[in-house]
Amino acid sequence: MMAKTWGLFIDGDYRPAVSGRTFQVENPSNGAIVADVAEGGAADIEQAIAAAERAFPIWSALSGAERGDIMQRAAEIMKRRLPDVVSIEIEQIGRPRREMAAQLARLPEWFSYFGAVARTHEDTVPPFAGSYLNYTRRVPLGVVGHVTPWNHPLLILTKKVAPSLAAGNAMVVKPSELAPITPMLLGEILKEAGVPDGVYNVVPGFGATAGLALSSHPRIRKLDLTGGTETGKAVAAIAGKNLVKVAAELGGKAAVIVFPDTPVPQAVAATLFASFIASGQTCVQGSRLLVHRSIHDDVVAELVRRAADIRIGDPQSAETQMGPMVSAKQRDLVERYVRIGVEEGARLAYGGRRPEGEAFAKGYYLQPTIFTNVSPEMRIAQEEIFGPVVCVIPFDTEEEAVAIANGTPFGLATSIWTRDIARGHRVAHALQCGITWINDHHRIDPASPWGGFKMSGIGRENGLVAYEEYTQIQNIIVNLSDTVFDWYADDGTPKRYS
Secondary structure (H helix, E strand, O other): OOOOOOOOOOEEEEEEEOOOOOEEEEOOOOOOEEEEOOOOOHHHHHHHHHHHHHHHHHHHHHHHHHHHHHHHHHHHHHHHHHHHHHHHHHHHOOOOHHHHHHHHHHHHHHHHHHHHHHHHHOOOOOOOOOEEEEEEEEEEEEEEEEOOOOOOOHHHHHHHHHHHHHOOOOOEEEEOOOOOOHHHHHHHHHHHHHOOOOOOOOOOHHHHHHHHHHHOOOOOOOOEOOHHHHHHHHHHHHHOOOOOOEEEEEEOOOEEEEEOOOOOHHHHHHHHHHHHOOOOOOOOOOEEEEEHHHHHHHHHHHHHHHHHHHEOOOOOOOOEEEEEOHHHHHHHHHEEEEEEHHHHHHHEOOOOOOOOOOHHOOOOOOEEHHHHHHHOOOOOHHHHOOEEEEEEEEOHHHHHHHHHHOOEEEEOEEEOOOOOOOHHHHHHOOOOOOEEEOOOOOOOOOOOOOOEEEEOOOOOOOOOHHHHEEEEEEEEEHHHHHOOOOOOOOOOOOOOOO
């Protein structure tokens, strides 16, 4: 089948890049070319920002209720188009159908939730001494930029787009060059829902060109990035030169902490989900299994047995449980970390190899990988691998578990597994991370703030805090007195300066 050609989505329509260049999107399961996509650069970013600036006064002038109605229509259209969107998402990144169908089915919730926020969010009337009315207004920022990754192309984008739309902003999106198609399909959905042309624009391209042009543009008012920590630091420094607000959801090294009162089958099922969903290519991947020494051996034995039974294969098949990695480059990186782990003295208990057979020959497949005999200071236990690799580390005391969990530069997410409710909350309060699950992992909701501590980022997605971070506060102070105020009158009366 011939690959489809996609233009940039600017001002409500597709167009070629100013340069005329295109790039190819590859199916990681078989190496086939999915699409040819226009390669945006600085000139295209400029056109997209200009379109957003023209559309911003139209969108921001609508009432919250009007924006809420449009976003609810977007939710309904998204539900209708989900089958096609799921299939394209699978082609781009290789995640199994069972994962993508479940994940993308949640996306309409973000438009419904933030549409409701737009309709109901209230301004404030802070106290103010004297005969004054003091009130605040939350007003949109203007044109904002979104830089999004390849691992959850539409979910992560939706977490940024929904609150920024609800707040009345216009936007320019720079998606990953590995997965640019569904972000453009979102443009079609929003247009059909009634979002004015130019409010939502997508410029696919590469980080060094389109990404740099968007990050450094002086006329955007906020940049929201999801990506690696080093990229986040560089982008924040660039945007900071223009005093642009930055939100960044960055790297992680999530721990799964299993206490001895957790049944072994539950601990293993939790680890399999946390560590191998999305082939481990997620920022909250359970990359470290911290398990109490008393059940360590039983957990490892069962984990190895269950990992060997994971069905690796064609991600379009409903039977497949684990698909390929997103690219040859990403698989090579993970394989390098497997070698590092072995060189550091860890024991490769399972996996770390490419599956054999003709069905896997053209794709970027890698077995789920389990390391034991891991010490917390090893590179494989400290650095984000972003692949299906879990390091099993034993602990003896609650305090030791907390110290190991906190002992990396990252602080995005952790899960705690225990039947002791007091211990669960006590450990959660001691963890240096933005998201903690007790007896669960990788759960999310549009109303629940999402983001990290330390080197895992700044700002939050989801919830009222995300909506408010796409606004700025205007304070209006009204003098209700008819008394004439004359600071320079020599009338002997005391004057109020402030």
